[in-house]
Amino acid sequence: MTMLRPDLAIIADHVAPGSHVLDVGCGDGTLLAALRDERGCDARGMEIDAANVAHCVGLGLSVIQGDADRDLAIYPDGAFDYAILSQTLQTTHRPDLVLDHLLRIGRKAFVSFPNFAHWGVRLSLLWNGRMPVTRLLPVAWYETPNIHHLTIADFRAHLASRGITVEQSWFLSGDKLCSAAAANFRAEHAVFLLSRAAG
Amino acid sequence: MTHESPAPNSQPTMNRSAPVTASTVLELEQPLPLDCGQALVGARIAYETYGTLNGDRSNAVLICHATTGDQHVASPHPITGKPGWWDRTVGPGLPIDTDRFYVVCPNVLGSCMGTSGPSSPAPDGQPYAMRFPVITIRDMVRAHMALLDALGVEKLHSVVGGSMGGMQALSLAAHWPTRVERVLAIAATGEMPAQNIAFQEVGRQAVMADPNWQEGAYYGTGKSPDAGLAVARMAAHITYLSEATLSEKFGRRLQDRESKSFGFDADFQVESYLRYQGSAFTERFDANSYLYITRAMSYFDLADECGGQLADAFKASKARFCLVSFDTDWLYPTAESRKLAHALNAAGAPVSFVELSAPFGHDSFLLDVPELDRVIAGFLSK
Numbered sequence: 224m225t226m227l228r229p230d231l232a233i234i235a236d237h238v239a240p241g242s243h244v245l246d247v248g249c250g251d252g253t254l255l256a257a258l259r260d261e262r263g264c265d266a267r268g269m270e271i272d273a274a275n276v277a278h279c280v281g282l283g284l285s286v287i288q289g290d291a292d293r294d295l296a297i298y299p300d301g302a303f304d305y306a307i308l309s310q311t312l313q314t315t316h317r318p319d320l321v322l323d324h325l326l327r328i329g330r331k332a333f334v335s336f337p338n339f340a341h342w343g344v345r346l347s348l349l350w351n352g353r354m355p356v357t358r359l360l361p362v363a364w365y366e367t368p369n370i371h372h373l374t375i376a377d378f379r380a381h382l383a384s385r386g387i388t389v390e391q392s393w394f395l396s397g398d399k400l401c402s403a404a405a406a407n408f409r410a411e412h413a414v415f416l417l418s419r420a421a422g
Numbered sequence: 423m424t425h426e427s428p429a430p431n432s433q434p435t436m437n438r439s440a441p442v443t444a445s446t447v448l449e450l451e452q453p454l455p456l457d458c459g460q461a462l463v464g465a466r467i468a469y470e471t472y473g474t475l476n477g478d479r480s481n482a483v484l485i486c487h488a489t490t491g492d493q494h495v496a497s498p499h500p501i502t503g504k505p506g507w508w509d510r511t512v513g514p515g516l517p518i519d520t521d522r523f524y525v526v527c528p529n530v531l532g533s534c535m536g537t538s539g540p541s542s543p544a545p546d547g548q549p550y551a552m553r554f555p556v557i558t559i560r561d562m563v564r565a566h567m568a569l570l571d572a573l574g575v576e577k578l579h580s581v582v583g584g585s586m587g588g589m590q591a592l593s594l595a596a597h598w599p600t601r602v603e604r605v606l607a608i609a610a611t612g613e614m615p616a617q618n619i620a621f622q623e624v625g626r627q628a629v630m631a632d633p634n635w636q637e638g639a640y641y642g643t644g645k646s647p648d649a650g651l652a653v654a655r656m657a658a659h660i661t662y663l664s665e666a667t668l669s670e671k672f673g674r675r676l677q678d679r680e681s682k683s684f685g686f687d688a689d690f691q692v693e694s695y696l697r698y699q700g701s702a703f704t705e706r707f708d709a710n711s712y713l714y715i716t717r718a719m720s721y722f723d724l725a726d727e728c729g730g731q732l733a734d735a736f737k738a739s740k741a742r743f744c745l746v747s748f749d750t751d752w753l754y755p756t757a758e759s760r761k762l763a764h765a766l767n768a769a770g771a772p773v774s775f776v777e778l779s780a781p782f783g784h785d786s787f788l789l790d791v792p793e794l795d796r797v798i799a800g801f802l803s804k
Binding site for chain 2: 265267273274276277278279280281282283284285286287288289294297298299302
């Protein structure tokens with residue numbers, strides 16, 4: 224496996240080989256290329272940044288320049304086996320609607336995001352009273368693309384209220400997995416595999 | 423059968439001295455069927471090729487030119503002597519690498535650079551003029567396919583085109599889906615928007631309002647509708663640029679004078695520039711060709727040709743698609759490419775789409791946009 228970011232590696236390892244995948248916010252196409260080359264997937268992407276799209280096209284990937292908030296409506300229902308949203312949810316204007324689209328377009332959805340309730344973030348707020356600038360959240364409040372910070376507890380509550388099923392979840396502290404129990408305190412990152420509840 | 427020309431444009435009936443082109447000309451042995459129901463007998467297709475067709479005939483790239491373009495994609499224009507219209511993109515080591523690809527660029531049907539058009543002789547020996555059948559974008563592509571048949575190219579590695587060239591590329595993918603593997607359409611559309619139909623109608627009316635047009639039968643009369651054609655070109659030329667380009671390039675600066683003339687000379691640089699563009703155009707382009715080609719564009723509507731749904735146009739295609747638009751192009755704006763991307767998505771086709779930032783308006787696809795070079799090279803390389 225290529226050197227994938229830990230959350231991407233988890234996703235890549237759990238996508239069924241040969242499946243149809245849409246990666247929303249695919250960036251430079253690292254995950255798409257891994258899915259195509261190592262899992263034999265028909266992998267497509269959506270990306271907001273033109274230079275990233277150009278880079279992806281150069282890798283032979285199929286990527287549409289678009290905005291997750293605006294352009295997911297162009298994909299038909301059930302068009303993909305998986306829709307992936309890695310490290311993008313917290314940058315959208317309406318994360319709830321984006322999530323609805325993901326589960327409309329894909330039979331299943333992978334969603335990963337940085338956990339704003341990680342102890343490092345809590346400490347930073349508690350001691351400094353300032354918006355945290357950490358390894359995973361390296362940008363100051365006024366220029367961060369992360370406009371909808373959330374915690375693992377927030378996400379779980381939202382899924383419950385929408386009747387969305389958690390098929391599997393992974394919690395990362397650095398590169399290491401940590402347990403679900405204390406995840407909201409200990410995990411820097413969360414990865415969820417979701418599906419619409421039957422019926 | 424192919425033969426070296428300068429023959430195609432040497433009809434003695436042309437008004438001015440015949441343009442000499444070193445292009446090859448294919449004369450079709452079979453009549454070319456057209457969308458209007460007629461068939462063109464003895465159609466000729468002028469084209470240029472660059473590079474070499476490989477052993478398994480898998481490296482052919484068809485380049486489709488824009489409205490008033492020609493086959494001289496990377497070789498000097500025979501009349502103006504200017505470099506080929508895309509010589510910054512097509513050549514050895516360039517994004518469309520002629521060391522690797524066998525590049526074919528035909529002059530479109532209806533044009534005046536060697537391919538059959540209204541200035542060509544009809545079977546009776548006289549120029550067709552307005553007797554030339556009204557053609558469509560699909561007719562142009564049908565002629566391209568006849569050329570590829572003659573060249574022994576069954577399946578294209580890629581088809582590439584900007585503006586009207588992009589429409590041909592899309593038409594090829596829709597109507598000859600098994601004959602192309604990659605489709606790159608730049609600053610194009612799946613259907614001609616009303617605003618563009620409107621601008622082109624202004625151009626055609628300018629030509630037809632010129633008394634020298636003579637209902638199209640001006641060949642050999644010593645008069646041609648240059649004034650009308652120049653106005654058409656001036657109007658069209660504005661649509662190819664952006665407001666920012668015009669402001670930056672000319673602003674309100676005066677042309678070779680200290681103050682306004684209080685007359686109707688070209689006081690402003692932008693006026694002088696447009697007059698020059700209009701007049702230079704008449705040196706190299708036939709007015710009737712302009713009528714026929716813009717008509718073909720205004721008829722272009724892929725959804726309509728394929729049962730009403732744009733997505734259905736690409737159902738049978740196995741090709742990969744790449745669509746490029748430019749943020750300052752108001753003639754074929756991003757929304758047009760996005761519509762195509764939606765349709766291709768709905769059809770399940772592998773499609774990439776990117777809006778590039780470039781200051782030059784619609785003309786960006788012909789100019790220095792390094793990101794475009796990367797997209798072209800990248801899309802063709804994989």
